[in-house]
Amino acid sequence: xxxxxxILALTGLSLTAAKAxxxxxxxKEAMKGTNSLHSKVATGKGTPADAQKLLAYFKTLPSxxxxxxxxxxxxxxxxxxxxxxxxxxxxxxxxxxxLQEAGNCKACHSVHKG
Numbered sequence: 001x002x003x004x005x006x007i008l009a010l011t012g013l014s015l016t017a018a019k020a021x022x023x024x025x026x027x028k029e030a031m032k033g034t035n036s037l038h039s040k041v042a043t044g045k046g047t048p049a050d051a052q053k054l055l056a057y058f059k060t061l062p063s064x065x066x067x068x069x070x071x072x073x074x075x076x077x078x079x080x081x082x083x084x085x086x087x088x089x090x091x092x093x094x095x096x097x098x099l100q101e102a103g104n105c106k107a108c109h110s111v112h113k114g
Contacts, residue, residue: 067114
């Protein structure tokens with residue numbers, strides 16, 4: 001029970017990490033650099049709290065409009081990120097590898113970065 005409450009509280013706090021309209025914030029806070037939150041979680045070096053925070057960041061992205069490219073592609077790519085991060089949070093086998101692949105910067109930036 002205590003761990004469930006802790007996770008719920010943590011998730012609530014994490015959801016405030018990025019608000020709608022802040023794609024740049026998500027990129028800077030979660031994706032930028034070799035020691036980014038994404039890198040830590042995708043290589044298995046992050047904590048469960050890191051994985052929850054990354055998932056919360058990713059969940060803000062689908063409601064945004066991409067600077068370039070079409071909405072369908074944006075929704076697909078952001079949904080893939082969310083699913084991959086959720087897999088890590090859920091402890092699914094192979095989830096970190098899936099997250100590494102989903103977080104490929106060039107795959108998204110070549111189509112959507114303004």
